[in-house]
Amino acid sequence: MPAEVYLNVAVGGVLTGLVYGLMALGLSVIFGVVRVVNFAHGEMMTIAMYIALTLFSLFHLDPLVMLVPIAVVLFAFGYVLQAGLINMFIARPEHSQFLLLIAIAIIIVNTLLILFGPDSQNVQTAYAYKSFQYGPLIVDATKVYAAATALVVATALFGFFRYTHLGTAIRASADNQTGALVVGLNVKQLYALTFGIGSACVGAAGCMLLVIFDVTPSVGPAYTLLAFVIVITGGLGSMPGAIVGGVLIGVTEAIAGLLFTPSAKSMFVFAILVVVLLVRPQGIMGQRTA
């Protein structure tokens, strides 16, 4: 097979992986701070995808343009969910939290089914069929735009956590909850803010994924699983790890499909996960805990 085929496929994998990474970043942020595993992560992303789809259908608003308002809506959704419901479960056993979030996921899927039906839908943007050609390299324009947007959003998020007071406070409450309470931080509110920020991430990722892939209510669980695979591979709670994990999974899917059989792409993704768990259980960029 010509070398340019590998190059084309690998570049496509990297670009898709960046968007996967942003999606997983939200999960990683929430777990890293709130220590709650969001089993409704993919389903929340489908909410964002359907909001973007509706805005496109009604007003022809490009999902990438509507990324910020939709992220704000998802932020509000996540904030209210954490402040109004999940905070009550923080001190409860983990299985109670799991069941709560799985229930939320099921409610989201079924509500979307009632509202939008089971058929897959997509947006036909002006660049939906566009691709860039550089010599033998042909790159899908939608993936380029989505990946570039993912990079911008991820960089802004890193900047927020590193350089703002609020970001520092959130990191402080993640590192030492008691210490944060002692210095007067409102940890529960910070948790709600963090859940909101994680949800905003997934809202932004949903807008980007909608320009690449179709949406159906039933894709939510598949994205939740993918996000878990990515954050566990990259390192649960590690923000750079989520991006690295996303790219690794994106490239693995692509190259495995090319070298072996496309229908076994998922098998190789899970093989990577197993290898990482065996060799480096804390994930590629995760920190070993005692």
Add this chain to the structure above:
Amino acid sequence: MKRTSSATERVTRRTVALGLGAAALSTIAPLNIVRAQTAPLKVGVLLPRSGVQAGIGQDCQRGVDIAPGILKELGLPVLEIMSADTETKVEVARSRAEKLISDGAQVLVGAFDSGQSTAIAQVAEQKSIPYIVNIAAAPQITEQGYKFVFRNFPTVGMILNDAFANQKELFEQAGVAPKTVVFMHINDTFGTAMKGGIGAVMPKFNLPYTIVDTIAYDPAARDLSVEIAKAKASGADALLMVSRLHDAILLTRELVKQRWSPMAILSMGPGWYEDQYLKALGKLSDGPLSFVPWYDPNKPLSKKLEEALAKSSPGVNLNTNHVYTFEAVLVAADAYKRAGSSDPAALADAIRKSDITNNASPGPGILFNEKGQNDKLKGSAIQNRGGKLVTVAPKVAANSKVEWPLLPYDKRG
């Protein structure tokens, strides 16, 4: 003491005997299978109206919806349609069939899918109620020696034989043929069964092309860019496809983005001709050839069906789902008229003796062999043309010539 004339006092041996007789009749009455022909025949229509196949099930229902007017025009008796949802599940199909029969259905029709139809066939045979399969291609449905199961739809073997015969006819018509193809198929039960069937049937036809690569892909795939990159890299002239709707749309998008226009797309199944495909892709949907059970556009009944569908569902093209579901209902009405009764045995016998030449599917008409299979049906080759579908083979059922090769995607304006 003076005796009063109360109800209890009026009970005599005669009234007891009458009561027992009435009770016996009331036990039989719920079965209510045999009716005079003046009463409408109760037809239980089982379709996947929800679940994964919901869209197709609802499309099949359009064939039922247009039936009353056309049956009346043909002088056939009135039917009472009893609808049931199989939820795209085999076990639900079985229980709904049982429920329909207990509710008084005298004939069953459905159920689009081979697995669901197999389950319904078992129930129908057990209860001795005639069952007319609308769409399902698994050969075993009519290979079980059933007496009450009939199918006016080709088996997988018939579909493949006709598909390759029609391909050869088209290559002759075009004066050119691909030398190499990549075979891409969806990796589910249908896709793998078709792969097996194609492997078995294809060598008999001495086709001008060879398969240079076989690519199986996940039915739930979100992205098929790698699959198209691999197919493109093979350098094949054409694509031989076994798909469903969603993946057909994804594959076309990737063909455009990866700037590859093969000489032809030869589809051996659904997806590439469906309305949603045509609407989702607009001009980009033009060109693929689908080798499928279809209808003969030149038959008078096909024109009636087209007109009726245009009225009931504007903007929807007549397709396999509508035609074969309608024809299943037509078989029931025709048999009821000839049997003169809704007795199941008489109805089954009448269905077995069907000889409906005023039909829409390609071939001499609707007639069943000793197994209950219409083995005279012919498959067609259809091509997408400007949001419509034209039949290009076989010659006897064609209404257009093939456009060959596929117009490159970057030259479609």
